[in-house]
Amino acid sequence: DTGVSQDPRHKITKRGQNVTFRCDPISEHNRLYWYRQTLGQGPEFLTYFQNEAQLEKSRLLSDRFSAERPKGSFSTLEIQRTEQGDSAMYLCASSLDGGSRNEQFFGPGTRLTVL
């Protein structure tokens, strides 16, 4: 399967702990996006990369959140000192480029529960 993959699919952690999620995009895609989706809401944009460069960050991305895409392939999203409000589904998507080719392909998501 050459779709977008995310690991882990589920994560339960205690408040104050750090967590890290991984996303592997479709191999030829140079854009990678992170979204957060809470219950009953649509996905909300967090950040995106063009190759290894992080080009845009949402105001939702507090200082406790950091994302990397070191070699322009997979990406990690780390949340430090988790809070109960961080409980959500974290979605990753990739696309070939922007503009008319900006069809984003989504992974299955990582569901985070902060106790």
Place this chain on the structure above:
Amino acid sequence: AQSVTQPDIHITVSEGASLELRCNYSYGATPYLFWYVQSPGQGLQLLLKYFSGDTLVQGIKGFEAEFKRSQSSFNLRKPSVHWSDAAEYFCAVAASGGSYIPTFGRGTSLIVHP
């Protein structure tokens, strides 16, 4: 900034009936518009998209949507719903310039009765 309104949180239809899911957007210029479907435990899948040209867009799984600039709408339709269409449907809008990051609506949950 752009925004999307999906006024219906839940829609219930009988299998075989027609379907229309409503979507209204706010954006000053011609937007890029999308409909995605999300089934439980699955990622979002793109059903169709509008960038320019013909305002009636055909998508996968028998879905279509019509862009109406005068009404700022992009409603999704299907002539005959199947039980497997039960899912969450999201409308999204992206600015036609810049980073093309979509803004999603809150979604409409489709329930299909046999």
